[in-house]
Amino acid sequence: MEPVEIIVMNTRRRKLLVADCHGDTLVVLEKLLEDAGFDTTTVWTAKDALSLLDSGTFDLLLLNQYLPDARCEEFLKELGKRREPLACIVILPSEPEMADFTHLETLGARDVVCKRAYRQVVAAVRECLACNQNSIPAA
Numbered sequence: 167m168e169p170v171e172i173i174v175m176n177t178r179r180r181k182l183l184v185a186d187c188h189g190d191t192l193v194v195l196e197k198l199l200e201d202a203g204f205d206t207t208t209v210w211t212a213k214d215a216l217s218l219l220d221s222g223t224f225d226l227l228l229l230n231q232y233l234p235d236a237r238c239e240e241f242l243k244e245l246g247k248r249r250e251p252l253a254c255i256v257i258l259p260s261e262p263e264m265a266d267f268t269h270l271e272t273l274g275a276r277d278v279v280c281k282r283a284y285r286q287v288v289a290a291v292r293e294c295l296a297c298n299q300n301s302i303p304a305a
Contacts, residue, residue, distance in 0.1 A: 179205045180295055181223060185215040185241075186230040186257065191281055195228065195257075202288045212236035216244065219252065226294060227254040230281070242273035253298050255290050257281035 182204045184195050192208040199206045207222070209215045212233045218224075227245070231238045238256055245251060255277045256270050267278045276297075277290045 179203060180225040181205045182207070182226050182228060182291065183215060183218060183222075183224045184208045184228045185210075185212065185233060186228075186281070187211070187232070187234050188230075191230075194284075195281065195287065198284050198288065199291065202291070204291065210234070212241050212244075215241070219245075219248075224252060225298075226291060227252050228257050228281075228287070228291070229254055229275075231256055231258050238270065238275075239273060242270065242275060246274050253294050255279060255287075255294055257287065 182199055184192060184199070184206060186192050186195070186208070187210050189210075192210075196206045196208050207218060207224070209218060210233075212235050215227070215229070219227075229238060229241060233241070242254065245254060251274060253276050254274060256267075256275045256279075258278060258280050260280055260282070267275070270278060276294045279286050279290045281287060
């Protein structure tokens with residue numbers, strides 16, 4: 167009998183944190199991302215997001231441009247101060263127009279997408295995780 171080669175693949179579901187102050191958006195994004203194969207945790211405020219980031223391991227953050235207790239720029243600055251910065255995608259309430267979002271990229275945002283463009287959100291998450299695969303620690 168010939169030896170059988172066993173290939174072990176990492177089937178760990180990637181963990182996402184979604185911070186948005188609109189409950190309906192959180193419900194839709196959570197369902198969408200769970201269906202796409204991700205473990206998703208949702209929060210309403212920047213304070214809650216930072217608390218979870220301190221206590222949990224996440225692979226990616228989806229951050230609403232506007233939260234009730236912090237502006238996106240402030241949050242990204244705080245995120246950048248961490249020992250191990252987390253990849254972040256900023257989600258906007260509507261399609262990004264020709265506005266200049268380089269200031270968000272300078273602060274560490276990997277992408278800027280409309281949170282209602284659901285396929286685009288999933289594609290951005292997958293692309294960001296694929297680009298960061300080597301830099302994201304395994305659980």
